[in-house]
Amino acid sequence: MADSRRNGTRPVRSGAGPSGNSPAWSAGRGTLDRIMDAKPPSPDAFLIRRTLQEIAPIADKATSYFYALLFVRHPELRDLFPVAMDTQRDRLLKALLTAAERMDDTAGLTAYLSGLGRGHRKYGTRAEHYPAVGEALLGALARYAAPVWTPQTEAAWVRTYTAISQIMIDAAAADERKAPASWYAEVVGHDRRTSDVAVITLRPDQPYPFVAGQYTTVETPWWPRIWRHYSFAAAPRDDGLLTFHIRAIPAGWVSSALVHRAVPGDVIRLGPPTGSMTVDHSTDDGLLCLGGGTGIAPIKALVEDVVQHGRSRDVEVFYGARHTHDLYDLDTMLAMQREHPWLSIRTVVCDTPRDALTGPFPEAVRRHGPWEAYDAYLSGPPGMVRSSVDTLVRIGVPAHRIRHDLGHGPLVTVEH
Numbered sequence: 001m002a003d004s005r006r007n008g009t010r011p012v013r014s015g016a017g018p019s020g021n022s023p024a025w026s027a028g029r030g031t032l033d034r035i036m037d038a039k040p041p042s043p044d045a046f047l048i049r050r051t052l053q054e055i056a057p058i059a060d061k062a063t064s065y066f067y068a069l070l071f072v073r074h075p076e077l078r079d080l081f082p083v084a085m086d087t088q089r090d091r092l093l094k095a096l097l098t099a100a101e102r103m104d105d106t107a108g109l110t111a112y113l114s115g116l117g118r119g120h121r122k123y124g125t126r127a128e129h130y131p132a133v134g135e136a137l138l139g140a141l142a143r144y145a146a147p148v149w150t151p152q153t154e155a156a157w158v159r160t161y162t163a164i165s166q167i168m169i170d171a172a173a174a175d176e177r178k179a180p181a182s183w184y185a186e187v188v189g190h191d192r193r194t195s196d197v198a199v200i201t202l203r204p205d206q207p208y209p210f211v212a213g214q215y216t217t218v219e220t221p222w223w224p225r226i227w228r229h230y231s232f233a234a235a236p237r238d239d240g241l242l243t244f245h246i247r248a249i250p251a252g253w254v255s256s257a258l259v260h261r262a263v264p265g266d267v268i269r270l271g272p273p274t275g276s277m278t279v280d281h282s283t284d285d286g287l288l289c290l291g292g293g294t295g296i297a298p299i300k301a302l303v304e305d306v307v308q309h310g311r312s313r314d315v316e317v318f319y320g321a322r323h324t325h326d327l328y329d330l331d332t333m334l335a336m337q338r339e340h341p342w343l344s345i346r347t348v349v350c351d352t353p354r355d356a357l358t359g360p361f362p363e364a365v366r367r368h369g370p371w372e373a374y375d376a377y378l379s380g381p382p383g384m385v386r387s388s389v390d391t392l393v394r395i396g397v398p399a400h401r402i403r404h405d406l407g408h409g410p411l412v413t414v415e416h
């Protein structure tokens with residue numbers, strides 16, 4: 001447990017839940033989805049969801065078939081994807097299906113798809129590639145959702161995919177007029193905080209505009225065409241430097257390379273900034289921020305953003321970790337707390353194996369409420385974010401005041 005006498009925080013004991021990625025074809029089935037599900041779906045959305053239910057049990061086969069169709073019919077597209085497809089292959093399809101499933105959420109979806117379209121520029125994706133992907137998608141669905149594949153269902157998918165691809169194409173075209181497809185950035189700082197966490201500082205080759213709370217994609221020279229998402233761990237700085245928190249995860253090619261191999265002088269590539277977990281500066285409402293593990297990165301950026309805007313508002317940060325020694329950025333957070341009386345940092349740790357497996361981090365937050373009057377910002381492992389959303393909604397925080405990028409963010413965004 002964090003030592004409250006030493007660091008001045010109020011530690012809270014908690015249990016850890018298993019982290020892990022959500023299943024490919026059912027990402028983000030949390031409270032927000034249930035709220036959306038409560039609205040009657042449009043006829044197209046109904047047909048689309050029925051197709052998705054049909055293929056869910058055979059998702060692996062449908063995914064393999066989708067890529068086989070794509071590459072057999074359009075071998076020229078193979079080079080846009082990484083050499084090794086095993087861990088990557090379902091990402092494109094997953095993003096398309098996520099988008100299709102949420103077709104009724106027009107505003108949220110447009111933002112998500114615009115980000116996807118912009119993000120695809122770095123892969124070399126062009127407008128003429130979209131019909132090829134659409135053909136392969138429909139081919140895979142027709143084969144693996146055969147029992148529910150009627151002319152009406154096919155027409156619904158054609159309409160939906162046309163709308164999805166048009167938003168992506170338009171966003172990419174608009175972006176081309178004002179920003180590069182990608183940025184090169186030199187590693188100028190590499191600080192190993194624990195055996196598997198590094199704080200990395202980069203100097204981009206040209207100005208890199210972004211907003212605190214957003215994230216980007218990173219490609220290393222060691223794993224070409226494999227991109228991973230990381231949040232900016234600091235608000236925009238005058239010197240233009242960018243900071244990221246990276247945990248090397250087992251079998252995580254990019255994260256391991258960045259933690260164990262990267263040194264100052266190495267050059268990596270960045271995609272455009274994306275994400276909507278940004279501070280609403282039009283109000284003075286309090287901010288409730290939950291950061292689990294390296295999920296503390298964007299929370300730190302949000303706090304700096306509040307500092308930069310110069311208006312005092314109540315900011316309550318809960319920083320969760322499995323063990324006390326995993327609180328690798330606590331000193332920085334505490335230094336900010338000492339400077340700003342409106343900022344409160346609490347740690348939530350789970351150093352004993354007796355603790356429950358899921359939900360205790362949000363429970364600890366709940367106990368320190370009430371939070372109904374706060375805007376909530378959640379960042380961390382998917383399980384933590386989902387159970388935190390559930391808990392906050394249950395205790396009366398309106399869903400529209402809860403921000404996170406799960407579902408429209410790192411977990412389901414296309415990564416080739």
Ligand SMILES: NC(=O)C1=CN([C@@H]2O[C@H](COP(=O)(O)OP(=O)(O)OC[C@H]3O[C@@H](n4cnc5c(N)ncnc54)[C@H](O)[C@@H]3O)[C@@H](O)[C@H]2O)C=CC1
Pocket residue numbers: 014015016017018019229230231232245246247291292293294295296297298319320321322326348349350357358359360361362379380381382383384387
């Ligand atoms: N590096 C970055 O820029 C960012 C990383 N993330 C994500 O944050 C996560 C960080 O992973 P680690 O550092 O390994 O964190 P971790 O797995 O050690 O967990 C951090 C905290 O979350 C709690 N937790 C984990 N699973 C839970 C569950 N199912 N229910 C309730 N609480 C749970 C733990 O008890 C702990 O307090 C990764 O999934 C990463 O993708 C999110 C945003 C930015």
